[in-house]
Each structure stands twice: as structure tokens, then as C-alpha cells.
Amino acid sequence: MNYQAHYDRLIAKARDRVLTGYVESHHVIPKCLGGSNDRSNLVQLTPEEHYVAHQLLHKMYPKIKGLAFALIVMVADAYGTR
Numbered sequence: 001m002n003y004q005a006h007y008d009r010l011i012a013k014a015r016d017r018v019l020t021g022y023v024e025s026h027h028v029i030p031k032c033l034g035g036s037n038d039r040s041n042l043v044q045l046t047p048e049e050h051y052v053a054h055q056l057l058h059k060m061y062p063k064i065k066g067l068a069f070a071l072i073v074m075v076a077d078a079y080g081t082r
Contacts, residue, residue: 007056014043024050030057032066050074 011028023044029035045053054071061067076082 003056003059007053007060010045010049010053010056011043014045014049019044019046022047026050026053030064030067030070032064032070033061051078 014026024047026043026045027035027037028041028043031037035041051074054067054074058064058067058071073082
């Protein structure tokens with residue numbers, strides 16, 4: 001599976017729309033990979049999309065501990081164990 005292609009489509013979709021209701025801000029290039037807090041590096045995602053984005057990033061870069069940690073924290077938050 002081409003995780004990068006799926007991630008790129010998710011980000012492109014997020015850049016071309018305006019969401020209403022609850023959204024989560026996502027770093028397109030994660031900070032642990034050198035990304036910044038610049039507006040151009042941030043997109044608004046639904047909670048479900050945000051989780052998928054982090055799953056894809058972890059699959060793309062399985063050795064990056066910061067990405068694994070972010071995914072673990074998201075799961076812990078979802079189950080109220082953090």
C-alpha cells in the first residue's frame with residue numbers, strides 16, 4: 001500500500017475545504033520531522049481524519065519515535081486512559 005499517496009490525498013482534501021464544528025489542527029510535516037508551526041504547515045482535520053493521518057505517518061516512518069508517541073497518545077485520549 002502506498003501510504004504516502006493516501007496521506008497526500010488526505011492533506012490535499014483538507015487544504016481545499018472549510019470545516020464547521022469540532023476540528024483538530026494537524027502539522028502536515030510533523031515537528032519531529034522538522035515541520036514548523038507556520039500556517040502553511042497546518043491543516044484542519046476531523047478527529048477521525050486526524051487519527052488516520054497519524055496512522056499513515058507512523059506506517060510511513062515506523063522508526064520515528066515521536067510519531068509512534070503521538071499515535072499512542074491519541075489512542076489513550078480516545079479511551080480516556082491518559
